[in-house]
Each structure stands twice: as C-alpha cells, then as structure tokens.
Amino acid sequence: MSQALTCNTCGERTELKPDTVCPSCFNPLEITYDYDTIGGQLDAEQIAGRSASMWRYAELLPEVNGGAPDTPVGWTPLIRARRLGKALNMPNLYIKNDAVNFPSLSFKDRVVSVALAKAVDFGFRTVGCASTGNLANALGAQATMLGLRSVILIPHDLEQQKISASACYNTQVVKVNGTYDDVNRLCTELTYRENMGIVNVNLRPFYSEGSKTVGFEIAEQLGWRLPDQVVVPMAGGSLISKVGKAFGELVQVGLVREKQAAIFGAQATGCAPIAALVKSRGEELTPVKPDTVVKSLSIGAPADGHRAARTIRSSGGWAEDVSDEEAVAAISLLAETEGIFTEAAGGVTVAVTQKLLKLGKLDQEAVTVICITGNGLKTADLVAHRTERLPVIEPKYSSYTTLVNQKETAYAGTV
Ligand SMILES: Cc1ncc(COP(=O)(O)O)c(C=O)c1O
Numbered sequence: 001m002s003q004a005l006t007c008n009t010c011g012e013r014t015e016l017k018p019d020t021v022c023p024s025c026f027n028p029l030e031i032t033y034d035y036d037t038i039g040g041q042l043d044a045e046q047i048a049g050r051s052a053s054m055w056r057y058a059e060l061l062p063e064v065n066g067g068a069p070d071t072p073v074g075w076t077p078l079i080r081a082r083r084l085g086k087a088l089n090m091p092n093l094y095i096k097n098d099a100v101n102f103p104s105l106s107f108k109d110r111v112v113s114v115a116l117a118k119a120v121d122f123g124f125r126t127v128g129c130a131s132t133g134n135l136a137n138a139l140g141a142q143a144t145m146l147g148l149r150s151v152i153l154i155p156h157d158l159e160q161q162k163i164s165a166s167a168c169y170n171t172q173v174v175k176v177n178g179t180y181d182d183v184n185r186l187c188t189e190l191t192y193r194e195n196m197g198i199v200n201v202n203l204r205p206f207y208s209e210g211s212k213t214v215g216f217e218i219a220e221q222l223g224w225r226l227p228d229q230v231v232v233p234m235a236g237g238s239l240i241s242k243v244g245k246a247f248g249e250l251v252q253v254g255l256v257r258e259k260q261a262a263i264f265g266a267q268a269t270g271c272a273p274i275a276a277l278v279k280s281r282g283e284e285l286t287p288v289k290p291d292t293v294v295k296s297l298s299i300g301a302p303a304d305g306h307r308a309a310r311t312i313r314s315s316g317g318w319a320e321d322v323s324d325e326e327a328v329a330a331i332s333l334l335a336e337t338e339g340i341f342t343e344a345a346g347g348v349t350v351a352v353t354q355k356l357l358k359l360g361k362l363d364q365e366a367v368t369v370i371c372i373t374g375n376g377l378k379t380a381d382l383v384a385h386r387t388e389r390l391p392v393i394e395p396k397y398s399s400y401t402t403l404v405n406q407k408e409t410a411y412a413g414t415v
C-alpha cells in the first residue's frame with residue numbers, strides 16, 4: 001500500500017475507504033504516504049511543468065482512480081504585501097490569497113476537490129456537508145460541476161450572501177435550527193442512516209488533505225522554501241493542522257530545506273476554543289457556544305482542536321483572538337492597503353496578526369505569510385457602514401469639483 005489510512009495513535013493501517021476512526025482504538029485516521037518513494041521520484045522541475053492547480057502535488061494527495069481531477073482549483077496568488085507590510089512595519093510580509101480560489105472564492109474549494117474525487121471513487125451518488133457557509137458554496141459548485149446529487153446542511157442564521165450562492169447551484173440547501181455543532185451531529189447520523197458521502201464527516205480524512213495544498217503552494221511560490229511565520233484562521237482546526245503537515249512533508253520528500261516555520265492561529269473572541277486551549281498551556285479544550293459575526297469560524301466544538309493546538313505549540317507559534325470590531329476594522333485595512341477584499345475570517349487573521357505583533361509574539365522582520373481564506377463579497381454587510389455617508393452628486397462637473405475639493409470626505413480612507 002503506497003497510501004494508507006493510518007491511526008495516529010496505535011499505528012494501525014487500512015486501505016483507503018470512507019472511514020474516519022480507527023477500528024481498534026477509535027482515534028482519528030489520517031492518510032499516510034510512502035515518502036521515501038515520492039522523494040526519489042518527484043522534483044521541483046517536474047512540478048513546475050504541471051497544471052496551475054492544487055493537483056500539481058498529486059503524489060502528496062489521496063490517489064484518485066482515473067487520475068487527478070482537471071478542475072483548476074487552487075494555485076492562488078501569493079502577494080508580496082508591501083503596503084500592509086509598511087502599515088504593520090513588517091518588511092517581509094506576504095498574503096496567500098484564497099479569496100480568489102476557483103470556483104467559489106474560498107480555500108474550501110480545495111478540500112471539496114479532494115473529497116468529491118474520492119466520493120466518486122467510492123461510488124457515492126449523493127454527497128453532503130455540514131457547513132459554516134464557505135464549504136456549502138464550494139460543495140454546491142463542485143457537486144454541480146460533477147453532476148452529483150448534493151445536500152448542504154447549514155445553521156439557519158448564516159450570512160444571506162452565502163445562503164443565496166449555495167441555493168443557486170444544483171443542490172438542496174437545508175437550514176437547520178441550531179448551531180454548526182448541531183448540524184454536524186445531524187450529518188454524522190446521516191452517514192449511518194443514508195448512503196451519503198458527507199465531505200467533512202465520513203470523507204474527512206480525504207477532505208482535510210486538500211488543505212495541505214495551501215502549505216505546498218506557499219513554499220513553491222516562495223521559491224521552494226518555508227516561510228519563517230504563517231498566520232492561519234481556525235474553525236474546526238483542520239486547515240492549520242494540514243498546513244503544518246504540508247511543511248513537514250515537503251521536508252521529508254526533499255523539496256525544501258528543513259526549517260522551523262512558526263505557525264500562528266487566529267480566532268474571533270466570540271468563538272475561540274482553540275486559542276483558549278493554546279493560551280491555557282493545558283490539555284483541556286472547552287467547547288463554547290459561538291457568539292460572533294464571524295460565522296465562517298463559528299465552530300464551538302472543533303473536530304481538530306487538539307491537533308491544531310499541537311501543531312501550533314510544536315512549531316513555536318501561538319494563537320490569539322480578536323473582537324468583532326477589530327476583525328471588521330481589519331477587513332478595511334487589508335482592502336485599503338492591498339486591494340484585497342476579504343470575508344470576516346480574513347479580518348480576524350489580519351487583526352490577530354496586528355495583535356501578535358503588539359504582544360511581541362511575531363518577529364517583525366521575518367518572512368511572514370498571512371492566509372486570507374475567503375472573499376469579502378460573502379460578508380459584504382459587515383462593511384456596509386462604509387457606504388452609509390457616501391455622497392450623491394448631481395451629474396454636473398461643478399457638483400463633482402465641489403465634492404472632491406472638500407478635504408474631509410466620507411470616503412477618504414483610514415490609511
Ligand atoms: C474562510 C474560512 N477560513 C478558515 C476556516 C477554518 O477552517 P478549518 O475548519 O479547517 O479550521 C473556514 C472554515 O469554515 C473558513 O470558512
């Protein structure tokens with residue numbers, strides 16, 4: 001078996017199948033690879049000649065019958081963030097911009113690409129997800145592209161923009177009167193009672209591998225080197241754990257030189273169980289009831305919370321949380337400096353970066369990558385206050401000059 005579902009705890013290995021927990025000790029299963037063989041066969045030049053998609057790292061993703069999908073998901077820009085860097089006094093700052101991921105404008109397109117490829121392999125006719133919004137958009141779009149029947153289960157109170165986009169695809173949207181954690185429990189029951197491939201439940205080991213491609217791309221786009229520091233938003237804690245796994249794998253297969261990349265986690269204060277665990281320096285994760293406008297990160301009982309905390313601690317990183325006000329202000333800061341419009345999760349990530357700087361946890365000079373994981377059009381209401389006092393003028397040149405000659409206009413930026 002060149003790839004296996006392996007138990008992190010007892011080491012038991014089984015073939016790839018839709019399963020998430022070890023039959024012997026009930027701990028999570030994880031896909032493992034034959035790194036020696038991959039390292040002997042794969043080099044940077046080969047990868048450079050491949051398609052501009054996350055599947056350029058196919059050897060380090062679950063193997064798919066019939067070959068890697070040709071949907072151009074991933075390979076999003078890594079931007080040298082000079083203006084934000086100047087505002088934060090960080091001369092070596094970069095942004096990994098998954099706000100422009102194909103097809104649904106968030107990093108969740110990556111996890112869905114892997115999960116649905118495997119769902120087809122395993123013969124599922126119906127796929128589904130429990131979602132805080134972005135996953136719903138990604139699943140709706142890609143299930144439609146593949147002609148799969150799909151069901152999207154979401155908390156009833158998500159942002160209207162995310163619900164509208166999901167409802168437009170060829171999918172069934174089910175609003176649930178409860179939190180994400182209630183939705184997740186219902187989805188777990190569905191996998192027992194219905195023959196469904198739920199991407200973040202019974203397909204989770206495959207789904208989560210898709211997140212590694214954020215880490216692979218960052219390294220390749222930096223010229224095959226690891227950053228010194230990376231700041232990652234956390235909900236279930238999967239993305240940050242898999243960025244850590246990706247960095248480790250690149251070292252193992254010899255694509256980058258070994259280096260300790262410090263991994264930092266970002267949450268909203270109204271739902272920060274993983275940040276709290278890291279800050280407690282203990283082992284106890286206390287689930288919370290989310291109370292924040294940052295819906296995409298509102299997971300009160302994170303499935304990979306412990307793993308995320310381990311990833312952060314072992315890398316020499318840290319985790320912080322910020323208020324909703326700080327997150328919303330940071331959406332504007334990023335847009336004003338870099339021309340990147342992010343959803344609430346990106347606001348949290350930028351604001352946490354500012355906080356970590358203030359606390360002295362981040363090295364100001366180091367090569368630092370901020371992961372922007374979703375598009376601002378999805379949470380545009382959060383910044384609607386920026387349009388409230390926009391003036392309307394008569395369609396006359398004199399009205400225009402009167403307005404622009406006023407020094408203090410409502411739309412003058414804050415940077
Ligand atoms: C935009 C965005 N960023 C980050 C995350 C966090 O991902 P994870 O659940 O893997 O921690 C999510 C999860 O829904 C998200 O929607």
Ligand SMILES: [Zn+2]
Pocket residue numbers: 007008009010011012022023024025026027
């Ligand atoms: Zn086990």
